[in-house]
Amino acid sequence: MDPQIIIARRVARELRDGNLVNLGIGIPTLVANYVPSDLKVFFQSENGLIGTGPIPEQGMAHPLLTDAGGRPISALPGAATFDSAMSFGLIRGGHVDVTVLGGLQVDAHGLLANWMIPGKMVPGMGGAMDLVSGAKRVIVAMQHAAKGKSKIVAKCTLPLTSARPVSLVVTDMAVIGFPDGKATLLETAPGISIGEVLAVTEAELAIPDTVPEMKI
Amino acid sequence: MKAVSVEEAVAMIPAGASVMVGGFMGVGTPERLLDELVRQNKAGLSLICNDAATPGKGVGKLFDATLVSKLTATHIGLNPKVQQQMLGNQVSVDLVPQGTFVERIRAGGCGLGGVLTPTGVGTLVAEGKRQIEVDGKPFLLETAIRAQFALIHAFLADYLGNLSYALTARNFNPIMAMAADTVIVVAEHIVPVGVIAPDHVVTPAPLVDYIIANG
Numbered sequence: 088m089d090p091q092i093i094i095a096r097r098v099a100r101e102l103r104d105g106n107l108v109n110l111g112i113g114i115p116t117l118v119a120n121y122v123p124s125d126l127k128v129f130f131q132s133e134n135g136l137i138g139t140g141p142i143p144e145q146g147m148a149h150p151l152l153t154d155a156g157g158r159p160i161s162a163l164p165g166a167a168t169f170d171s172a173m174s175f176g177l178i179r180g181g182h183v184d185v186t187v188l189g190g191l192q193v194d195a196h197g198l199l200a201n202w203m204i205p206g207k208m209v210p211g212m213g214g215a216m217d218l219v220s221g222a223k224r225v226i227v228a229m230q231h232a233a234k235g236k237s238k239i240v241a242k243c244t245l246p247l248t249s250a251r252p253v254s255l256v257v258t259d260m261a262v263i264g265f266p267d268g269k270a271t272l273l274e275t276a277p278g279i280s281i282g283e284v285l286a287v288t289e290a291e292l293a294i295p296d297t298v299p300e301m302k303i
Numbered sequence: 304m305k306a307v308s309v310e311e312a313v314a315m316i317p318a319g320a321s322v323m324v325g326g327f328m329g330v331g332t333p334e335r336l337l338d339e340l341v342r343q344n345k346a347g348l349s350l351i352c353n354d355a356a357t358p359g360k361g362v363g364k365l366f367d368a369t370l371v372s373k374l375t376a377t378h379i380g381l382n383p384k385v386q387q388q389m390l391g392n393q394v395s396v397d398l399v400p401q402g403t404f405v406e407r408i409r410a411g412g413c414g415l416g417g418v419l420t421p422t423g424v425g426t427l428v429a430e431g432k433r434q435i436e437v438d439g440k441p442f443l444l445e446t447a448i449r450a451q452f453a454l455i456h457a458f459l460a461d462y463l464g465n466l467s468y469a470l471t472a473r474n475f476n477p478i479m480a481m482a483a484d485t486v487i488v489v490a491e492h493i494v495p496v497g498v499i500a501p502d503h504v505v506t507p508a509p510l511v512d513y514i515i516a517n518g
Contacts, residue, residue, distance in 0.1 A: 113454070122394075132471065134327040134328070134471045134474055135471045135473055136328070137427065150330070151330060151390075151458070151469045151471060152418075152470040152474035153328065153330050153471055155327070155328070156328065156381075157327075157328030157330060157356075157357070157381075165400045168470050168471060168506075170405075170468075170472070170473050170474060170475070170476070170478060171327070171353070171401070171474050171475050171478060172406065172478050174405075175405055175406070178402060179402050179421070179422060205485045209379070209386065209389070209396075209398075210378060210379060210381075211354075211376065211377055211378040211379050211380060211381025211398040212377065212378070212400050213354075213377050213378040213380075213401055214377070214400070214401040215400075216400035216403075216423055216426065216428065217400050217401060217402035217403070217422045219423070220421050220422045220424075221402075221422070243342030246426065247425065247426045247427075248426065250424050250426065257352055265454065278367050296338050298470070301347060
C-alpha cells in the first residue's frame with residue numbers, strides 16, 4: 088500500500104463521532120477519504136467553513152468557496168461559514184477536537200517543527216502555530232524518514248511550531264505517542280518489525296512489552 | 304458612504320500608504336482595486352494581508368509590479384516572487400501566526416491595545432515580545448494593527464453601505480473593515496436598501512466610507 092494511504096487510513100481511526108477536525112495540506116487532507124461512513128465528523132477549513140465537502144464536479148465550482156489552499160471545494164448540508172476571528176477562536180479556544188498536520192521534525196519530547204527551514208524555505212506558519220497551541224488533540228501525519236533521514240529526531244534542529252508537545256505521530260512505519268513526555272512506540276505498520284523502526288529513528292523510543300500492528 | 308469610481312478611489316491612496324487587503328489566497332479580494340493600484344503605480348506600499356496569493360492573482364499582482372516594500376502576513380509559500388523579493392531585500396516580511404494576525408487587526412478595530420495569546424510562546428515568534436502570565440499560564444502580548452486604508456470585498460452592498468459576505472470569501476474582510484482610517488469596498492452586487500435583512504448585515508453601513516460604483 089502507498090505509504091501516504093497507510094498514514095491516512097490509520098489517522099482516520101483516531102476520529103470519533105461528533106468530532107470537529109481540522110486537516111492540514113498534504114497527507115492530512117487524505118484522511119477525509121477514509122472516515123467510516125457511519126461516523127459524523129465535522130471538517131473545518133480555517134479560511135472560514137465547517138462542513139467541507141468533496142471537490143465539486145467539473146464546471147460546478149464556486150469562486151468564493153475554496154479550501155485553505157485556494158482550491159475549489161463544496162459544502163455539505165449543515166455547513167456553516169464564518170470570519171477568520173471566529174475560525175481561529177474555534178482553533179485557539181479548544182473547540183477543535185483534532186488537528187492533523189504535516190511535519191518536518193518531531194522530537195523525543197513530542198515537540199513539532201513544521202513551518203520553516205532557515206535559509207531554504209520560509210513559507211510562513213499560516214495557522215499551524217495556533218492549531219498546535221489550541222486544538223484538543225494534535226496528530227502529526229508524516230513519512231517516518233525523508234531521503235533516508237529520520238524525521239523523528241532527538242531534538243528539533245528546525246524552529247519549533249509550538250512549545251506544546253503533540254499528542255500522536257502516525258508515520259508509514261509506526262505510531263508514536265508521548266506518555267510522560269517520552270517518545271514511545273505504540274504500533275508498527277503491517278510488515279514492519281520493531282527493529283526496522285528503530286533502525287530509522289534518531290530519537291530514543293521507549294518500547295512497551297507489547298507493540299501491536301497498526302490496524303488500517 | 305459615497306459611491307466613487309475605482310480610479311477616484313485609488314487616487315486617494317498615496318504611494319507608501321499602509322493598506323489592509325481582505326482575502327485568503329485571493330478569494331474574497333477586491334481585484335478591481337488591486338488592478339487599479341497597479342495601473343496608477345502606487346509604490347512603496349505597506350501591505351497587511353493574510354497571504355501573498357499567487358502571481359497574477361489577488362495581492363500577487365502588487366508583487367508582480369513590485370509595489371510592496373513591507374508585508375505583514377501569515378503565509379507566503381505559494382508566491383515564489385515574494386520569496387525572491389524578500390531574499391533580495393526588496394520587501395521586508397513580518398510573518399505572524401494566522402490567529403494572532405486576525406486578533407491584532409480585530410484589536411486595532413475595537414480600540415484595544417493588543418491581545419494576549421498562547422500561540423507562539425517558546426518559539427521564534429516570541430522574540431522581543433513581552434510574556435505575561437495569567438493564572439499561571441504564559442501568554443504573548445501581541446499589539447494591535449491598524450492601517451490607513453482597508454480594501455474590502457463584499458458579496459452584497461446596499462445603497463447605504465451595509466455589507467454581507469459569501470461563503471469562504473468573508474475571511475478577514477469584516478475584521479479589516481473596522482481597523483482602517485478609510486474603508487473602500489468592492490461588492491459583487493450593489494442592491495437596494497432592505498435587500499440585506501438586518502440580521503444578515505455583517506458590516507454595518509457607518510463603517511464603510513466608499514463603495515466602488517458599477518461600470
